[in-house]
Amino acid sequence: MRICILGKYPPIEGGVSTNTYWLPRGLAERGHAVHVVTNGDEVEEMYRLTLEPDDWPWYEPRFEETGGYVRVYNPDGFSRRAMGHIPEANPFVSKLASLATDVIRRNACEMILAYYYEPYAVAGWLASRWTGRPLITKHAGSDLDRLFRVPDLSTAYKEMLRSADAVVTQTRLMPRFLGFGVPRRRLVPDVAYSIPTTVFHPGAEPLDVERLALPLGGPDARRPRPFDPRVPTVGVYGKIGGSKGTFDLIASLGALARQGRDFNLLAMVGAAQGDILAPELREAGIEERTYLLPMLPNWKVPAFLRACTVVCFLERDFPVAIHGPIQPREVFACGRCLVLSREIAAKQRYRDRLSPGENILIVEDPKDHAELSAVIGSALESADRAAGIGARGAELSRSLEDHGAFVRGWEEVLSRYSGGNVVSEAAEGPPSAADALDVSMRDIVSFLGRKCSWIVEEFLRGAPGGEPRQVAVRFSEFVAERLPRDAFGDDTPKVLAAVRYARARALAAHDPLDDHAPLFAVSDRLYGRPVSRESAWELRPVRGRTVRVEEFDYNVSGLFIESSLFGQEPRSDQEEQLARLAPERVMVLFQRTANLIPCELRIDGATRALVDACDGTRTTGDLVAELCRRFGAEADEQREALTGRLLAALDGLYRANVIVFGEKKPGWGWSGGARSLDGGPEEGVAGSSGH
Known part of the structure; x- marks a missing residue:
């Protein structure tokens, strides 16, 4: 096959670039011609890999025995002239789309794989439209869960996804798509990434630390003591930061x-990040x-x-x-003792096979520095113990x-589009x-189908098709009207509450394709x-237009959610949980977010009053x-305490995407412009928080 891939590629560092490097190489090794279009040459120094002359055969590998190869193309670097x-910007989308179009035409590429939405999938979509080649998209974590949350980006991503020929994602995330x-039919289960163990293995030759070591804190900084490989060495690599646990x-x-x-501390983080760490290392007394x-x-990386x-x-x-980092598996594959945070250990699909003290060391909370010191210290005490843990980690890796x-797996996915033709766009x-x-309501419908099948059958007999959210509303109204009050005995009110909860969840989990009103009436200026x-004191809090507050007599939030939120099969044992539910008055706020990350907040009356007041008028x-x-x-002390609590509550609502903070300038109106024909939230268009 002749394949065009748009995405991150060395010298860009990180997990996405790693995946996008090893996949083209693996495909080329199997005889395919892979043309990679990337903007890697323009990556910032903070996130730039260092490539040396001997890296070229790895950067653009060729395999004579199969005839496969990888060719890499970078657009012209940004020049102000x-x-x-x-306003100034590096036109990445235009550059990548143009270059990809030229590459596809010159090399008769049959399909386009675009990995990471910004700018690669957007550029890939343009190249697909211009060349008539099918587009396969794949996301990472930060594009789907962070960039996609921005309303002014999400529309572009949704339009691209709705017309892509294949959208690759994890099964548990398919409900969002x-x-x-x-x-x-265009959703394709992701192919699980795997470490190339021909490169990552315990026999890899250690690197020459003395040759590669950089001055810490600039060219005039004092160099560390001579590196002694007999001294126990702690390693860390990749991006740094508070959430990375670097300072811990x-x-x-x-x-x-x-x-x-x-x-020794071996930090493969590059000079730019090293400058950030230098003061911290000096203060900790471990600079030398x-x-x-x-x-x-x-x-x-294996040599490191x-x-x-x-x-x-x-x-x-x-x-x-x-976010699913791959560094832990690289460490396992190379047979080194891994110290891992509990948060990341819990995310691994093999978490049940992690045995602390046997094949890994786990830190419950890296912010607990006493615990972290003790765990690392236990590994440094005995080189044999650390080596044994690493060896058993390598066994797990194998x-x-x-x-x-x-x-x-990727070869099979791509081969479906090897004819080079875009999937028919006939109206579906x-x-x-x-x-x-x-x-929209798979779990509750499955439950009703098992326990009260006639009501589902009767609804479907005469129900027209439509958008999932529309059908969900009609079905919930049908059940509320037709379900006999003794259908489930004493549990009937609970079932009706669960149906109404599922309706609210469906409204928050599906975009209305015929309603183009913005999620927020103003643009966010808190950034x-x-x-x-x-x-935020002079900014105006504005709630989202889709905020809904519903009250229930039972807390049914934990029932009937597996498939609607996580793409799993509906469970068949939920009637027992239903029977155990006791009456409990709950108030829940539902909000449809730009990237459809579930937003369900259990709130109280005071929070509801606060949300109601976030109407942009003050x-x-x-x-x-x-x-x-x-x-x-009234007293200063009381006002100060309540102010702190209110600001904290507003911050929580902001983090949950319930509100934004707009700026209204006298004589000018809303900064960024009001996002609706109504003129902004003062006309009552910020969304209703009623029942």
Whole structure:
């Protein structure tokens, strides 16, 4: 096959680039011609891999025995003289789409695989339309869970996905894509990534630390002591940051150093990130035993790992829920002792096979520096113990990894489009009522079908098809009207509550394809900052247009959710949970988000009043003052305490995508423009929080 791939590629570092590197190489090894279009040459220094002359055969591999090869194309770098325009931006989408179109035409590529939505899938969509070649898209974590949350980006992504020929995603995420309006037949289960164990293995030769070590903190910084490989070495590599556990690691190693423990710290994070770490390392007293390395390309990572005694991966409180890092499996494959945070251990599909102290060391919370120091210290005490843990980790790796199956799986997916023709765009029409319910209310319909099949059959007999959310509303109204009050005995009110809850969930989980009203009437001007006096006092909180607050007599939120939220098969044992439910008055806020991440918040009356007040008619400062008066906070101390609680509550609502903070300038109106014909939220278009 002749394949065009748009995506991250070395010298871009990170998990997506790693995946996008090993897949083309594997396909080329099997005899395919792979043309990679990337903007890797323009990556920032902070995230740039260091490539040396001997890396070229790895960068563009050729396989004489099969005839396969990888060719890499980068567009012209940004030049203000040639490409500058006002307001200035690097036109990545235009450059990548143009270059990909030329590459596809010159090399008669049969299909386009675009991995990561921004800018690659958008550029790939343009190239697909211009060349008539089918488009296969794949997402990572941060594009789907972070970029997609921005309303002014999400529309472009949804339009691209609805017309792509194949949308590759995990089975558990398919309900979200159905909610976007992607036809079910175009959803393709993702092919599980696997480490290439011909490269990542315990026999890899350790790298030359002395040759590669960089000055820490700039060219005038003092170099570390001579590297002694006999001293236990702690390794860390990749991106740094608070949620990466980097500063927790430095603080904990500083504590070990003060206890008199000898060790090396090998940090493969590059010069730019090293400059950020230098003050922290100096303060911790471990600067002289830290060896800063350039970020090496994927194929040299095994050499780094084999130079370490212990390798730490301590991600915690990571803001992207579906983020799935591959570094732990690289460490396992190379037979090194892995220190892993509990948060990341719990995300692994092989988590039940992780045995602390046997094939891994797990830290419950890296923010607990005493615990982290103790865990790392236990590995440094005995080289034999660390080596044994690493060896058993390598045994686990051998049972997990099958790189050949990964490549063959993608080969099978791509071969479906090897004719080079775009899938027919003939009008598909709305789904049938049965299909619409299977998408929007599968769990509760399955339950009713087992226990009260006639009501489902009667509804489907005369029900027209339509959008899943529309059919869900009609079905819930039908059940509320027709279900006999003794159908489930004492549990009938619970069933009706569950049906109404499923309806509210369906409305929040599916985009209405015939309603183009914006999610928020104004654009956000807080830009993700924490809500505080300094950041938000003069801005105006505005709730989303799709906010709904529903009250229920039973807490049915944990029932009938497996397939509607996670793409799993409906469970057959939920009647027991239903029977055990006791009366409990609950109030739940539902909100449809741009990327359809479920937003269901159990709230109280005070929170509901706060949400109701977020209508854009007052600034945060005015809103806080009004609520302080309403709740009788008259003394300065009372007002200050209530203000703190209100700002914290507003911050929680902001993080949950329930509200944004708009800016209204006197004489000018809303910054960024009102997003509706009504003129903005003051005309009552911010969304109803009624029943």
